[in-house]
Amino acid sequence: MTTRITELFGIQYPIIQAGMVWVSGWRLASAVSAAGGLGLIGSGSMNPELLAEHIRKARQATERPLGVNIPLLRGDAEDLVRVTIDEGIRIVFTSAGHPGKYLSLMKDAGCVVAHVVPSLKHAKKVESVGCDAVVAEGFEAGGHNGYEETTTLSLLPIVADAVGIPLIAAGGIADGRQMLAAFALGAEGVQIGTRFAATVESSAHDVFKQKIVESGDGDTVLTLRKLAPVRLIRTPFAQRAVEAEARGAGKEELAELLGRKREKRGMFEGDLEEGEFEAGQSATLVRTIDTAADVLRNLLSEYRGATARLPEIPES
Amino acid sequence: MTTRITELFGIQYPIIQAGMVWVSGWRLASAVSAAGGLGLIGSGSMNPELLAEHIRKARQATERPLGVNIPLLRGDAEDLVRVTIDEGIRIVFTSAGHPGKYLSLMKDAGCVVAHVVPSLKHAKKVESVGCDAVVAEGFEAGGHNGYEETTTLSLLPIVADAVGIPLIAAGGIADGRQMLAAFALGAEGVQIGTRFAATVESSAHDVFKQKIVESGDGDTVLTLRKLAPVRLIRTPFAQRAVEAEARGAGKEELAELLGRKREKRGMFEGDLEEGEFEAGQSATLVRTIDTAADVLRNLLSEYRGATARLPEIPES
Numbered sequence: 001m002t003t004r005i006t007e008l009f010g011i012q013y014p015i016i017q018a019g020m021v022w023v024s025g026w027r028l029a030s031a032v033s034a035a036g037g038l039g040l041i042g043s044g045s046m047n048p049e050l051l052a053e054h055i056r057k058a059r060q061a062t063e064r065p066l067g068v069n070i071p072l073l074r075g076d077a078e079d080l081v082r083v084t085i086d087e088g089i090r091i092v093f094t095s096a097g098h099p100g101k102y103l104s105l106m107k108d109a110g111c112v113v114a115h116v117v118p119s120l121k122h123a124k125k126v127e128s129v130g131c132d133a134v135v136a137e138g139f140e141a142g143g144h145n146g147y148e149e150t151t152t153l154s155l156l157p158i159v160a161d162a163v164g165i166p167l168i169a170a171g172g173i174a175d176g177r178q179m180l181a182a183f184a185l186g187a188e189g190v191q192i193g194t195r196f197a198a199t200v201e202s203s204a205h206d207v208f209k210q211k212i213v214e215s216g217d218g219d220t221v222l223t224l225r226k227l228a229p230v231r232l233i234r235t236p237f238a239q240r241a242v243e244a245e246a247r248g249a250g251k252e253e254l255a256e257l258l259g260r261k262r263e264k265r266g267m268f269e270g271d272l273e274e275g276e277f278e279a280g281q282s283a284t285l286v287r288t289i290d291t292a293a294d295v296l297r298n299l300l301s302e303y304r305g306a307t308a309r310l311p312e313i314p315e316s
Numbered sequence: 317m318t319t320r321i322t323e324l325f326g327i328q329y330p331i332i333q334a335g336m337v338w339v340s341g342w343r344l345a346s347a348v349s350a351a352g353g354l355g356l357i358g359s360g361s362m363n364p365e366l367l368a369e370h371i372r373k374a375r376q377a378t379e380r381p382l383g384v385n386i387p388l389l390r391g392d393a394e395d396l397v398r399v400t401i402d403e404g405i406r407i408v409f410t411s412a413g414h415p416g417k418y419l420s421l422m423k424d425a426g427c428v429v430a431h432v433v434p435s436l437k438h439a440k441k442v443e444s445v446g447c448d449a450v451v452a453e454g455f456e457a458g459g460h461n462g463y464e465e466t467t468t469l470s471l472l473p474i475v476a477d478a479v480g481i482p483l484i485a486a487g488g489i490a491d492g493r494q495m496l497a498a499f500a501l502g503a504e505g506v507q508i509g510t511r512f513a514a515t516v517e518s519s520a521h522d523v524f525k526q527k528i529v530e531s532g533d534g535d536t537v538l539t540l541r542k543l544a545p546v547r548l549i550r551t552p553f554a555q556r557a558v559e560a561e562a563r564g565a566g567k568e569e570l571a572e573l574l575g576r577k578r579e580k581r582g583m584f585e586g587d588l589e590e591g592e593f594e595a596g597q598s599a600t601l602v603r604t605i606d607t608a609a610d611v612l613r614n615l616l617s618e619y620r621g622a623t624a625r626l627p628e629i630p631e632s
Contacts (some may be wrong), residue, residue: 001629013629017350019422120533120600139455143380148534151456151467153488153497154597158533172469181469181497184622217436218464226562248564262571281470284436300629306500313317313329313616 002167003298005189008112009091010065011024012036014189015179015299016168017196017292019069019093020143020278021045022268023204024196026054030061031201031292039292040067040093045264048079055087065091072097078105085109093135093191096144097232100129114168116191118146120158127163135191136165138171142194142280145229146224153185162185176302192299194280197267200291207270208277212225215283227254233277237262317616320482321505324428324448325407326381326613328352330505331495331612332484333512335385336459336594337361338584339520340512342370346377347517347608355608356409361580364395371403381407385387388413394421401425409451409507412460416445428485432507434462434476443479446476450479451507458510458596460547461538469501476502490598492618507614510596513583516607523586525592527551531599543570549593553578 005014012117017024017032019042028041041058051068058066068084070077071097085094089277092106095116106113107130114133115126126134136159138152139145152171160167170191197204198212211233222231222239226249233236244257251310256265258276266275290298321330333340333348335358340554345355357374359367367384374382384400386393389412397418400408408422409433422429424445430449432440440449455461468487476483485498486507495506498508513520514528527549538547539557542565548554560573574592582591606614 001627003627014627138467138469140470140546141464149452149455149538150533150597151469151488153454153467153469154456154496155533157491157493172467175473177473177501178469180500180626183626184496184500185493188627217466217471222465246564248562272353281466284470284474304629304631306502307628310329310496310499310623311317311319311504312623313620315620 001261003188005133008166009038009067011038011114013296013300014093015296016040016067016189016191017189018042018170018245019044019067020193020197021263022302023202024069025203026058026061027203028196028199028201028292029066030058031199032196032296033058033064033066034062035293035296036064037296038065038290039066040069041085042069043080044069044071044074045268048076048083051080052083052087055084059088067091067093069093069095071095072101078102081105085111099126099131100142103129103131115247116170118155119148120155120162121292122146123159123163127165131165133166133168133189134159134171134189135168137191139222140231140281141171142220142231142283145231147225147229149222152182156182156185156187172280172282174280175283176299176304178282179299179303180306194282195286195295197279198286199290199295200289205270207272208267209289211272211277212279212283212286213285215279215290217284220279220281220283224254225256226251227258230278231280232275232278233283235266235275235277236273237266237276321449321484324482325354325383327354329612329616331504331615332356332507333608334358334384334486334507334509335360335383336513337579338357339518340385341519342374342377343519344512344515344517344608346374347515348512348612349374349380349382350378351609351612352380353612354381354407357386358385359396359400360385360387360390364392364399367396368399368403371400373407375404380533383407383409385409385411387411387448394418394519397421398434401427415442415447419445419447423506432486434471435464435466436471436478438462439475439479443481447481448524449482449484449505450475450484451484452503454629455538456547456597457487458536458547458599459594461543461547463541465538468498468602472498472501472503475566488596488598490601492620492621494598494616495615495619496622510598511602511611512608513595514602514605515611516605520629521582521586523588525605527588527593528602529605531595531602532611533600536595536599540570540574542567543574546592546594547596549599550590551582551591551593553582553592
C-alpha cells in the first residue's frame, strides 16, 4: 500500500500509532512498527532519561522505522528533542506548541517532522514553517483538543485543499471503515490512538483498557474548555469537571479542580474515582483487547471490505 | 447508482436534501428531485395550509418523488402529517420527537418513513418502532443537535453495525469526498443541508446564503446546550448565547435570551444582529451559490474523483 506517507516514513502501511502519555512506551511502539505501521513513543509522560531508555529498548525490539512524539509546550522539550536525535530516531511528531520550535534542530539532524493540529489555520502554519507532514485531528479525538471543535469529517477536506504536504488523519479512527473514510477525505495516512491504547502491548492500566472496551456512544465528553479542552471518558472526575463547567466555573477553578497527576492516576494507575482517562469517541468501536499486530491486520481487512462495498456511480 | 436508499425512494441518486426551516420550500425541493435526488419540503416553518400549497407547487414542478420533513414535537404535527398524506406525498422524514408518533397513520397511507437521530440509542429505537430508514446526524450538523455530541465519523459505523434498516448519513456533508466517506462508513444515502441552503432555489435570505459562503473553519458553534443544542453561525446573537453559556446561564435564562422567531429573523429575513443562522461545519466547503442541479452534478463528479484516488491494499 503506497501513499506519500508510506514513502516519507519508509513504512509498509500508512497507519501510525499515536504517541500517548502513559500508554505508548517502547513495547507498544515497537510492536506497531514491527507489524508494518509506524509506532510512536509518547514522550509526554517521560523525562529525557526515561525517553532514552524507551528508545533503546524499542530499537532493540525492531529494526523498522520508529518515531517519537514530543509536546513542544514542555519546559524541557529541547532536551527531549536532543535525546531523540542522539538515540538515533529520525521521525518526530510534534504537538502542543508552535510547529517551528526546534524544527531546524531536528531538520539539521535529518529528521522527518510531522506536527499535529486541530484546525485549518494551524495546518497552514505547519506547512509554512517547513514540516514534512501535517496531522489533522478532529473533535472526536481523545485527549487534548482544539477550540474550534472541528470534526475529522469537516477538517480533513479543507486541510487537503489548503496544503501541499501529506495529510495524516486523526480523531475518531478505530477501524478500517473509518480509515477508508479518511482516505476518501484526502488523507494519505491515519494516526490512531484509542484503539492502540487498548492493546496487549499498551502500558495503560488494565482498568483503563477495560473502560475503553466498555465505552458506548456518549461515554466520552469534551470538557475543561476554558482551561485546555480535553476529551475524557465519563468517570467521576470527568463528571465533576462537566458539572463545574456547566455552572460557569472559570479557568482558575478548573485548574484547581484538575490539580496535578490525574493523567497518571487514571491511565497508568487505574484510579477510577480520581484519575483522568483520555479516550476518543472511537472507543465505542473497541470491543476487545487485541495485540497491536491484530489491530493492524483488522484495519487492513476492514479497509478492503469497505472498499469492496462502495457503490459506483455510472458515468451519465 | 443503486443502493437500498435509491430503491426505497425510487430515486436516481442517494442524495437527499434536508428539510430545513425557512430554507427548503417547494422550489428547492422540486429542483433537487427533478435533478435525480430527493427533495424534502421542510414543514417546520409552515402551518398546514402553507405546507399544502408548497406540496402542490412542488408536485406541479416535478413528477419525480418528493418528500416532506415533519418535526414531531410540533403541537400540530398530526395536522402536518394529514396534509402531507392528503396532498399525495408518500415519503416522510420525521425528526425531533418519538419516531413511533403517527407512524401507523403514515404507514397505513402507504408512506415510506425515515427518522432523524443523533445517537445510537435513538437509532435502535427508530428500527424497533418500524421505520423504513434511519438518518444518523453527527455533531457537525447545522441546526438542532444531540446531547452526546457524537460526530458523523463516530456515529455512522456504530449505527450501521446495530441496525438492519438502510442508513442515511447527515452532518458535515457538502462535497463528494464526504459523500464517499459516508458510504465507506456504512451509509447508503446522504442527507445534505447547508450546501443546499446556499443554492439559487433555496428560500434562505441572500444574507444567510452569503454568510454560508463566507464561513471559514471555526465559524459555526454548538450552543444553547442546556436548552436544546443547536449549531449556529457565529453572528452577534450566537456570540451572546455562547457568552451566556460560558458564565453558567441556566435553561430559563437561555430561553429568555433566545426568545421567539429568531430563526425566521435570521435565515428568512437576513437580520445579522438579532437573527439565528443555522448551519453546519460543512459551510467551510461552500464557496459559491449554485443551482441545486449543479450541486448534485458536483457531488457525483467529486465522488467519482475521490473513488479513483483511493489507495488499494494489496492482499498480503
